[in-house]
Amino acid sequence: MFSQIFKGLRAVLGLNIMGLSLSTSVKYMLLSLEPHHDPSSRSSNAERAMFPPITELGFDRLALPPNDPLTLRHVTTVEYVSHLGRPLSFATRWDAGDKSVQNDLLDFARSKLAPRPADCVATNVLVCLAARFAAEFRPRNERQEDIERTLVENHMRYCNDADSHLRMATFAPTEPLLAEAAFENIYYNDYEQAFLRTVAENVNTWGIHQGDRGEFVMSLIWMAARDAVVVRASKMILDRRPWDPYRHSVISIADWMKQLLPTNYHQQPESMRPSVVSDGTVTPVDFSLAFEGCRLWCNHFIQVQDYDVIHTKFLCALLSDGIGVLCVPNEVGIDLLWIGLKGDVICEENLVLILGQARNDSQIGICAPNRSIPIIRMVFALASEVPGVTLVKPPSRQSQSKKDTESKDPKTKRFEFTSYDFWFAGIDPSTFGCVTDKDAEHYHDLLASSRLLYNPPLPVPQDLRHSKKSRKLEEETRPIGGARVDIRRAANKMRMAFKRHFRTTLHQFVFDD
Numbered sequence: 001m002f003s004q005i006f007k008g009l010r011a012v013l014g015l016n017i018m019g020l021s022l023s024t025s026v027k028y029m030l031l032s033l034e035p036h037h038d039p040s041s042r043s044s045n046a047e048r049a050m051f052p053p054i055t056e057l058g059f060d061r062l063a064l065p066p067n068d069p070l071t072l073r074h075v076t077t078v079e080y081v082s083h084l085g086r087p088l089s090f091a092t093r094w095d096a097g098d099k100s101v102q103n104d105l106l107d108f109a110r111s112k113l114a115p116r117p118a119d120c121v122a123t124n125v126l127v128c129l130a131a132r133f134a135a136e137f138r139p140r141n142e143r144q145e146d147i148e149r150t151l152v153e154n155h156m157r158y159c160n161d162a163d164s165h166l167r168m169a170t171f172a173p174t175e176p177l178l179a180e181a182a183f184e185n186i187y188y189n190d191y192e193q194a195f196l197r198t199v200a201e202n203v204n205t206w207g208i209h210q211g212d213r214g215e216f217v218m219s220l221i222w223m224a225a226r227d228a229v230v231v232r233a234s235k236m237i238l239d240r241r242p243w244d245p246y247r248h249s250v251i252s253i254a255d256w257m258k259q260l261l262p263t264n265y266h267q268q269p270e271s272m273r274p275s276v277v278s279d280g281t282v283t284p285v286d287f288s289l290a291f292e293g294c295r296l297w298c299n300h301f302i303q304v305q306d307y308d309v310i311h312t313k314f315l316c317a318l319l320s321d322g323i324g325v326l327c328v329p330n331e332v333g334i335d336l337l338w339i340g341l342k343g344d345v346i347c348e349e350n351l352v353l354i355l356g357q358a359r360n361d362s363q364i365g366i367c368a369p370n371r372s373i374p375i376i377r378m379v380f381a382l383a384s385e386v387p388g389v390t391l392v393k394p395p396s397r398q399s400q401s402k403k404d405t406e407s408k409d410p411k412t413k414r415f416e417f418t419s420y421d422f423w424f425a426g427i428d429p430s431t432f433g434c435v436t437d438k439d440a441e442h443y444h445d446l447l448a449s450s451r452l453l454y455n456p457p458l459p460v461p462q463d464l465r466h467s468k469k470s471r472k473l474e475e476e477t478r479p480i481g482g483a484r485v486d487i488r489r490a491a492n493k494m495r496m497a498f499k500r501h502f503r504t505t506l507h508q509f510v511f512d513d
Helices: 002-012 078-082 091-096 099-103 105-113 121-132 142-153 176-187 192-206 215-233 253-260 312-320 400-408 437-448 468-491
Strands: 158-162 168-171 294-296 300-303 323-326 336-342 351-359 375-381 388-391 419-425
Touching: 078 091, 078 099, 078 105, 078 176, 091 099, 091 105, 099 105, 105 121, 105 176, 121 142, 121 176, 121 192, 121 300, 142 168, 142 192, 176 192, 176 215, 176 300, 192 437, 215 253, 215 323, 215 336, 215 351, 215 437, 253 294, 312 323, 312 336, 312 351
Parallel strands: 300 323, 351 375, 375 419
Antiparallel strands: 158 168, 294 336, 323 336, 336 351, 388 419
16 A cells, blocks of 8 residues: 555655655554665665654643642643643543543543453553553564564554664653553452562563662552552542542552551651751651651653753652653662652642662662752662661760861761651561562562672672772772673663653743743
8 A cells, every 4th residue: 555655656756745654553664664675766776765754752732731830639630631641642532522431531541551352461461561660671582572562553652763673762651541540450450469470470571671770679669559558548440430530549648658668667657757857957857747748649650861850840740740750770879759749739849759769789878869858768678688677767866065066067967958768678578568478479580680680799708898908899890880881771772862751841830940
């Protein structure tokens, strides 16, 4: 058919007319051939040039205008959520449909995610995983490439860049409605018990990169705690109909922490004091008071490739879309970021940040962003052999004379943020309340695939572990690990160097400088 259309266009060859074809198929090599593969002599001899495939597609083109001030209640209506993402996804169906169509929009999204029979568990789990988590595909064979292309063809993945050799870089579309449909397909469609097992058994077969430090596993655990809160409030699918995101998907930070922590730690955060107090804080308050009325609206992750986008103005837009952030890999600092809100007005002053740093090796640390509002910091030593949870206590009170001495010292470290810190070790029911014994086995299988195989730590003799020679050896070998990372990035440049895939039209008043 396409060749016949080309023959017909030869009749208007001398006119200023350009042919443009639109196709949802990812096998676009037949539409835009390389010159040396084109059977046409005019193309192969460079007399006529073919345009490369166009894969650019803006997000939120049909997004509703925000109210002033922008509130959580406004951005968590079905009408607002349905207009986010790709322009031909759900927005046009909402605008053209009657009340019954609008009420069934979430069920329509669920049917798009599970078009195959119920016995195709692995395929349906993959679709739900790709819609909610920052799954990065790194196919190593033709079968894995076909899996990625099929997801793009079925509108489950977004093609960010491509060439005529069918090589492409893809990511999950940032559509909270589709992510919520994926959540329901997992927890209300008998996939809950098989989800983790299926992911652990097939993640390598699918060609999904699990991360280098366990951040992919940590994102699964964070989202499992969120999902447990939502399912606990709505036992049956009918309890969520008609779906109201504000009532059915927005949760409190206190409830999320209770699901994340084991049962014997549920009462301790209520009286927990901050481990770091900003200079401007007169009297630190307990955890329960500091985060009273704080809520979370997050049902999917995206991965950023540039730390420049992590600023408070942009975080307001991420919060309005229900997005959690998986930060740029192989960088020191934050690995996971969730944005909470105190009150109902979405503004920089009301943001509450939950920062996570996952570590799958012995070098762990906690990041200290320059924030002047209460935050929650978490460090996860996932490979620890001894499971446990530590609620970091504030430093012991110093004498008044020592405080006076430090206040006069210009080199004294001053904090510009207030932080409540948690340390999690291992993956076990005694570490996370949302993890069962069976889940722990699957998480460990996933964790084993994300070890630092490309940058293993060099063995250090026992008598040098705490000496200056040990630290010097570590400093000398650190650039080697950085060089290995650079080599990996260069080898996977096509799939690592993603362009920024956030919305192209942003809320003007949020980003107004």
